[in-house]
Amino acid sequence: MVTIQDIANKSGVAISTVSRALADSPKISVKTKERIKKIAQDMGYTPNFAARNLTQRESNTVGVVFQPQAAGSAENDFAMQLLFGINSQLVARQYLLTTATGSNWSEVYNAVKMMVEAGQVRRFILLYTVENDPISELLRENNARVVVTGEPEQANDVLYVDNDNRRAGEEATRQLVDQFNLKAPLFVRTLADWRYE
Structure with missing residues (x-):
């Protein structure tokens, strides 16, 4: 495993300079x-997130919180696709994903x-x-x-994504009807009592 010391030896600078450069510190020139x-x-260096988390007192993890789930909800492909999408964005930004459910x-x-x-998680998606x-x-x-999906029940300074599913469903149906000249669209759903479908 490549360490910051290895990078310092190879580049001929102090460990502190390497650490600051990798952390994008404004104290280090862009060229350096x-x-x-x-x-x-080139050396295949992978950041040690555990060490960085200890020094920052905050983890590089984002907690995704589900409301209580009925048994069998793990079978729901939409919930899994949602997690895959969130995870792909987090990985690109060097964050980890963890979930809370029950x-x-x-x-x-x-x-x-x-x-x-215990985990020092300070970023959440509800x-x-x-x-x-x-x-x-x-x-x-x-x-x-915190980012909430859906308009918050109480008016406050919460950052949220407005996921008006009913309106989205109406707009998608209207577009399908108009685009394909449908006469009798049919909505098919499962018998499972899933939160998402």
Whole structure:
């Protein structure tokens, strides 16, 4: 495994310079950063996220929180595709994904609490919105950065993605009807009680 010391030896600079260059510090010139990053890449260097997390007191992990799930919901391909999409964006930015779920709100809350306290996770995506949410309150108390899918139940400074599924379904149906001149569209769903379909 290639270390920062190996990169420093190869580039002829101090370990602190390599560390700052790899962290994109403004204290290091662009030319030096590019040279050090190129050497690191050529040597196959992989950042030690655990060490960086310890020094920053915050992990490079994003917690994705589901509302309680019924047994068998893992079979839902839409939920898996959602996680794959989120993960691909996180990996491109050198973040890890972890999920919190459970069969009831207490289990979900405890999973999130463990992420915050033991895992030092400070970035979250909530795949639900409910009124008077204790999980949102826990994250607010711990200065976590949160994105909610769906318009929040209470008006506050929450960053959210407006996923008006009903309107999206109407617009998609209208486009299909118009584009293909459909006369009798049919919506097929499973018998499973999935949160997403």
